[in-house]
Amino acid sequence: MRRQLSLGAFLMATGHHVAAWRHPDVPADPMDFSSYRRAAQIAEAACFDALFVADSVAAPTDALASHSARSTYFEPLTLLSALSAVTEHIGLIATATTSYNEPYHVARKFASLDHLSGGRAGWNLVTSDAAAEAGNFGRQAHIPHAERYARAREFQQVVQGLWDSWADNAFVRDKASGLFHRPDGVRALNHAGEHFRVKGPLNVARSPQGRPVLVQAGSSQAGRELAAQTAEVVFTAQPSLVRAQAFYADLKDRLAAYGRHEDSLKIMPGVFVVVGHSQAEAEEKFQQFQERVDPRVGVGLLGRMLGNFDLSGYPLDGPLPELPPTEDGQRSRQQLLTELAGNEQLTLAQLGRRIAGGRGHYSLIGTATHIADELQAWFEGRGADGFNVLVPHLPLGLEDFAHQVVPELQRRGLFRRQYQGRTLRQHLGLQRPTNPFFTERGQP
């Protein structure tokens, strides 16, 4: 069989387009579970590998927050747990930050979700981009970038160790003798590191996937290195095939140093998609969102993307002001947007509108054939192993993709027509990790 691509459905409240909620077809309540259930069921009917939910542990407080639909939303683990009960196959990837969490809680909740869902959980490890989160956890300022990654590394080690607390076959449940689990089927972790001291063991059995799938979304040098060492999926924003290819090659090249095969890490760029039966129809659809962008909201989003800058004091019809260099995390994006603004002589308002849909991700607006051509080119050109699909509005934008683009990918033999496995690992073609602390027979 031909190599298959992976698809994630990015679930962001009313949709990925900043003005989606203003569209008449869009349910404008980001806390309405039924919209999420609908979206999940659309994605599952189309055999997507996974649902993907971003996160932040702070509400945006900038002046324009009142004009966007991203101030309140479901907490990802509760949301995906609820969705696990109304789906059967699709993977469930939730974002959780290592900067303002405790590893025991994170390990436990994802392992619990993996059990609840029969092996469909994934953890998107981030180190937080919203500096505002610090203030909700007793800190004056965001943890600096390097320290965030040092903490993330240790955090991930602890979580993985906790996930390996129990042998796969520890639980004998022998009703006759009364032995529930083998005493040697469990081990304490006794981790004592720079950031954490965690005894363990975890109070959740080793999960159906062995470990939930580890996803990452950092793109800095530190982020790539952590991904090369530990991640199984990387979610990334790439503005062009050439850039995507460079990122892909760079990341896959790093794997050998950790003794890893390149198939053990799947790279899934985000792609913002508006599909129509003709190019004109797709563009007309896109315009329906674009024309609803309040320029101040677009500029607010731009400021966040450039690294949490407040641009509200600058004239909307003026140029992008010169900005001080920001943290590693946003630096490449800052460069890119500065170039774009310069090359095309865009005003602040125009630049804000430009990113209102894709938010820095590659954008495809056109027919199913056109979109499939591009996805295929990225996939076959070593720019991607799959894609996180971002649609302007939910749940209906996902239906457009499912009904038009997915069949085209299937016709080309690039995407499954039905699920072959039950777990997220099986969908992604990732191996179930053995537990290094116990032999194959599950004993130490």
Place this chain on the structure above:
Amino acid sequence: MRRQLSLGAFLMATGHHVAAWRHPDVPADPMDFSSYRRAAQIAEAACFDALFVADSVAAPTDALASHSARSTYFEPLTLLSALSAVTEHIGLIATATTSYNEPYHVARKFASLDHLSGGRAGWNLVTSDAAAEAGNFGRQAHIPHAERYARAREFQQVVQGLWDSWADNAFVRDKASGLFHRPDGVRALNHAGEHFRVKGPLNVARSPQGRPVLVQAGSSQAGRELAAQTAEVVFTAQPSLVRAQAFYADLKDRLAAYGRHEDSLKIMPGVFVVVGHSQAEAEEKFQQFQERVDPRVGVGLLGRMLGNFDLSGYPLDGPLPELPPTEDGQRSRQQLLTELAGNEQLTLAQLGRRIAGGRGHYSLIGTATHIADELQAWFEGRGADGFNVLVPHLPLGLEDFAHQVVPELQRRGLFRRQYQGRTLRQHLGLQRPTNPFFTERGQP
């Protein structure tokens, strides 16, 4: 209409009886979601007010843990989120400790569950009884009792403040003007206290119930005082009607000092129930569990209940050894069990078996009529406003209660025949709290 009693269904993996998992009728896997779904649906069909899930953030590590089914289990918030999607009316009460958590996470997850479930969430605030939890969160030892409660008080204040971040009518979602929420419909918390500094606002809208229902399960003086000040439901273990009446009177008497009416706090003792069509059948049923108790497991449980003592070195057929006084939290239980052992001249093994089912809660073993008589006596005798029903085995023990005892309570006019409301507050007869930071029209 006659005053109605409330019923909670206590969901503890394979059941409340320590040997339940060894019974041939019991699915012995505490991480099998389908058993929980079944139990939840039985409870909902019987119109229970709520499901109730206990918690600990550590696995038991005593020598006999291998012989009991309580080492691994679902994390409560993920479990109840999943159950929210397969139920419609029943309340969902999860335990979370204030000792090893951050208030922002707790506020957020419960608010999220309240939205997911359409207003059915409850938070059972505990300060942790398992000292082992400390080691999973970087501490050498359990936080001392008084400090736990000081922290709990501040934690609860922060959570409540975060739940009140948004005015009920903040979200105008005006597609035409682009105003999503009124700028004055949200407020930061800016809490700076002894244990926490939390800026807020919460990134979850004010929830359907205004605030999730606040439940508590502490019985010490400090626990009662915190409950009188803040709790809306108290879960308690009372060994007799007389004791229950004293506890009930004491707690209700404390309310006036906080300007509260006695109906604003519901007292729900746990009651362990084994029901049969005759007294003999009920006893025979109970014996099927009792005879499966490994004496060492019973004694292990006893040690935990007395305050985390390791009794494994003492002879099983000897008396209960003299124990040093323990923390406030377990002191009354220690006294009670010491008295019982002395009065009835019980050996260690016998005492362990005695508590194997009820685990210190009142036990009722008999016909539906007998059980209803007792529950009615407690309810009408001001010993209880309702009960947390603990059944020996799950899910089937709950079916016995639902099919035999519930109809008897309904015949007596003491319990609803169908749900009258949609939210947990409505089931319990608790008012929806207004938001003190915004006027009735939702504005500051």
